[in-house]
Amino acid sequence: MTATTATSPLSDPLTRRVKALELAMENLPVAVGLFQLDGRPLYLNRSFRDFYRVEERWSEDITFAEMISSGAFWDWKNDPQVFFERLLATLKRDGVFEAQNDIGGRTVFIHDRLLEGDLILTTQRDVTDQVKAEKRVSFLASHDVLTELPNRATFNDTLDSRIAEARATRRKLSLLTVDVDRFKDINDVFGHAAGDVVLSAMAERFKQCLGPDDIVARLGGDEFCFLSSGANQPESANLLARRLSEAAKAPIHFNGHTLKVGLSIGLAVYPQDGKDRAALLNSSDAALYRAKAEGRGVIRSFDSSMDKRMHDQRILQRDLQGAIARGELELHYQPQATVDCTVYGFEALVRWRHPSRGLLGPATFVPVAEESGLIVEIGEWVLREACREATTWQSPLKLSVNLSPVQFRHGDLVQLVHGVLLETGLNPTRLELEVTEGVLVRDFSRALYTLRALKALGVQIAMDDFGTGYSSLSYLQAFPFDTLKIDKSFIARLAKDHHADEIVRAVIGLGRGLNIPVVAEGVETDLQRSFLEREQCQNIQGYLIGKPLPIGDYGALTDPSTEMDEIEAQPVPRRQARKA
Structure with missing residues (x-):
């Protein structure tokens, strides 16, 4: 006797494939619909029904246009029947239709294709987020x-x-x-x-x-x-x-x-x-x-004068780029003295011997160097050359060198100073680095860290042009400067402007209260020196003591073995010949 086994419908391979296809279509993240040419739907998958808010039991007897008109779908801005007729015309002509439409506040990419048997297959994908992202990228690009x-x-x-x-x-x-x-x-x-x-x-x-x-x-x-x-x-x-x-x-x-x-x-x-x-x-x-x-x-x-200035600046910058390599830069030194004219040191000041313009002072080319970044290379040359020169002096006078705010923002300034001191053998206690408030204004925390690291090397730090800024007192509180230098613009107006007199008195009193030595710059007359002496200003600098000159012109001050008659030949007052 032969046993008869019942066969499950799903055991049929064709049936299994059909069911698998239906399951796959139903779970696709893309909206899929199959329509007849008259607009009646034959199949709508779950994504399609969800997007257009169609009930699970939808009718094949109502057309696509009628569904839209009845409100079952999203609000349609255009006449749905006209839209469908145009769609059908396009499909019959081209076989395919693609569009990106705004539907119900969303952006939908639609791809319709005409199939054999007079059927329309539509696939629709929500690309709202993609479109927004593309628009954002495009916006950010511009x-x-x-x-x-x-x-x-x-x-x-x-x-x-x-x-x-x-x-x-x-x-x-x-x-x-x-x-x-x-x-x-x-x-x-x-x-x-x-x-x-x-x-x-x-x-x-x-x-x-x-x-x-x-x-x-x-x-x-x-x-x-x-x-x-x-x-x-x-x-x-x-x-x-x-x-x-x-x-x-x-x-x-x-x-x-x-x-x-x-x-x-x-x-x-x-x-x-x-x-x-x-x-x-x-x-x-x-x-x-x-x-x-x-x-x-x-x-x-x-105006045209600005154009000429820009042209001159560009030429000056071009010429400055090779000035160090061509040996055109040189240092002049201006004496610094106590108020009784006893010289204790020099400030190194850079000059540029231009091949056609002659000897140029820093006011002419340093701003150009700072704008172009060349000041970093020039500043390194000045520091190294000045330190090298100071080691040749028989008298251990102090050396002051200016630092640009640009040098604080580019490169490792502390490593540079340390390296130059080791290379030249100059005693760090003889070196004083002059900075302006611009160093601290740009990046206060970084500048403060750099100044403290420089001071840890044993060098001294002076604040130059004191009184011309607006927040000097806060900087004095944050960092223990070794010297304050009163800007020469105040000294030039002494005994002529009551306000200048009071400002100079205040700065000297501030330095005395903080136990910080004060240097008055731009002292040119004995009247100015006398005023500063009465106010107990410790130190002075200016033409009264000596002009910036090549160090050879001050040989009597750097070499204590020089005879007194040689000292008298120097372009500084006799009483300043006393050494610190």
Whole structure:
């Protein structure tokens, strides 16, 4: 007897494949629908039903257009019947239809295909997040992340386009370059978070100041650019500049602090100040440079003298690049003395013997060197050469060397000084390094760390140009300077300006109270020296003691074996010949 075994429907291979296919289609993350040409659905998978909010039991007797019209689907902006007829026409012509539509607040990519048997297969994918991400990437590529203003690349493209339009229409175009005054101070004192708040606040205020034909962009740091292409240029641009300056004055609040900034603005006009983007930006930068040089909160328009200055600066920078290699730099030394004119040391001052311009003082080329970064190489040469020279003096006089704020931001200054001292053999106690407040303003914490490390080497630290800054007292509290140098601008007005007299008295009294020796710079007359002596100022420096000269001219002071008649031949007063 043969047993009969019942066969399960799923045991049939074809049935299993069909069921597996249905299961796969039902769980696809892509919406899939199969329609007849009249719009009646034959199959809608779960993703399709969920997206269009179709009940599980949907009817094959109602068309796609009728479903939309009845409200079963998302609200449809266009006539669904017209849409379906156009879709059908496209499919019959091309066999395929693709579109990216906004449906119910979402972005959907639709791919429809005409199949054999007069069927339409539609696959629809929600690409909302992808589209948002792509738009964000595209936006960030052309805008500044912090302020969401156009960035440099976008602004350059816009400026090129506007210049072309202005050239075609023979109209003027104004370009404003803007720097935020005191921004670096805020960044250094309160941190980058405060700086970001300032930049964001400025960006919002700037946008409120724009006219219909104005554009603003952030080029980087605290630098913004404005393009004014409306009528009445440059009058309209000047009016915009004044609105910007006024808007920037309102205080900004950050973590309980009230922050105040201003603007320095440079203005250039197409075509007279530049006929292309590069020339116009250079002219605007030159005007901004002049504005910053004349003080905070200044608006300056470009003029031809600025162009000549920029040209001269570029040539000077080019020539300066090889000055050390060509042996064109040299050091002059100015004596430093006690108030009774006893010389105790020299300050090393760099000079540049230019092949065509002659001997140039530091005021001519040091600013160029600092802007270009060449001051790092020059400063290293000055330090090494001065220390080497000081080791040859028979008398162990003090040596003072100036440091630029740029040197604190580039390279390892402590390692440099340590290496030069080891290389030259100079006793660290003889070396005094002079710094200005600019060293501390840029990056207070880093500068303070560097100054402490330098002092640990055994060298002394002097604050130069004391009294010209606005926060010197806080710096004296933070770091124990060995010397305070009163700026020569105050000494020049002694006995002529009551305020200058009082300022000098105050600084001398401050140094006495803190037990910090004070040096008065720029002493040129015995009247000034007498005033300082009465006020118990310890030390002086200036033409009364001696001009900056090659060290050979002060051989009587560096070599104690020199005869007295040789000392009298030196270009300094006789009484200063006494050695410290």
